Amino acid sequence: MRKIGALVSALSEKKAVWPEKVKIEFLEETNQGQPKVAQWRPHSEYLHQVFQEAGLSMGDFNIFYKDKDGEQMLLKPTKMGVEDFLHDHSDPPRLQVIWRPLTMVEKGNTKIQTAKAWLTGQGSATDEAVKDAQDKVETNGGRVVPSRCGSGRGFIHHKGYKIECWKEAVDGIKDELNLTPEKARGLQNAALLDEGKGVSQNLDREGNKITLSYAAYSTVTHDDKIDIVYGNHVETMEVSPSGTSLPPENCIQYGGRTFSVWPPGPPHSTEAGHDMDGLHVDLPPGWQIVDSSQEGFESIRKWVIAPYGWHTIDLVTKSGETLKAWHTRRGGSVAGDFGGDLSNQVSLRGQSSFKFNTSGSYRILIEALPSASPELINHWKRYVELSAQREWSQRLSLPMAGVLSAEQQLSEPSQPSP
Structure with a gap:
């Protein structure tokens, strides 16, 4: 406590300065038997990018600050946790990074976040991307019909089941997603796989309107449990008539x-x-x-x-x-x-x-009958997919673009074992 109090007191009197370079030395060795070393430039790089380039995850490590007396203080091993510390530290810092295995909870959370990221297009469904897809639909003769519930009608769910209850759960989920027996086969086999994914698109024509139902799911099996993130999204398009041969x-x-x-x-x-x-x-x-x-x-x-x-x-x-x-x-x-x-x-x-x-x-x-060229249908399918991913990103509170931060990828890490 004395060391922590002294550090806080000293930092409050010093002007915050970003170090130009930070050397990070991992205990893991390279193929040549040397410690793996990385350099981080806080002014131009995110810390988690350094870890990714090294082929490692921030959640796999405990990060310590070693003071002048050689004593260690554990830092919060997240991008913001370490960056905030360095931002308030004027002296060239020395960090010690100690590898530790992920806990079972962290492994499960990481897999689930990966499943959510895949379902929402890895953050690529930006407003600009959706607008560009809509423009291509309208350029090719279609018009998006706004629904009463906003941009589209649908849902996104995250549920967890015991493996022994999975067979009964599949029946309800496939009905919610309106999956054919063939499309539902991946769901039924989820208990045999670490991860599973599936997408289904169903077109329905009525007069000059074409409705597309876009459904997707991602399953994660860990311990004795199966987590599934799944959603359905429905959009309707009006197209110009094609029967022009009559006077x-x-x-x-x-x-x-x-x-x-x-x-x-x-x-x-x-x-x-x-x-x-x-x-x-x-x-x-x-x-x-x-x-x-x-x-x-x-x-x-x-x-x-x-x-x-x-x-x-x-x-x-x-x-x-x-x-x-x-x-x-x-x-x-x-x-x-x-x-x-x-x-x-x-x-x-x-x-x-x-x-x-x-x-x-x-x-x-x-x-x-409505006129819908294959090119228009392809643009329509892409628009609905992006619209669904944007809607699901918002409902799951995920970033609209870019890479998930370390805070979003992992839960709070545990203290290192003695």
């Missing part, structure tokens, strides 16, 4: 989507065509029948079906495997209303082939 006068634009009828008919025609009996039709490439069971159909019914004649009395949509009729403008006061199921009048063959068994006046309501 513009036969199309209606609404809500960023393009609608028409098949066989062709002008939307402003008030005539009722009766030319469908016995007709077998295939929808044109790039178009699909409107699904009246999807969210948003109420607006389509109101603004695409009811105000227009479409050269027919009823328009045909699908709802699951059922075909339904909706009255056009010719219906007068019931325009836009439901006209009944068409299970007997129209047969659905596949997703785009129809057979009419009636002389009634019908047309199929169709919409243009």
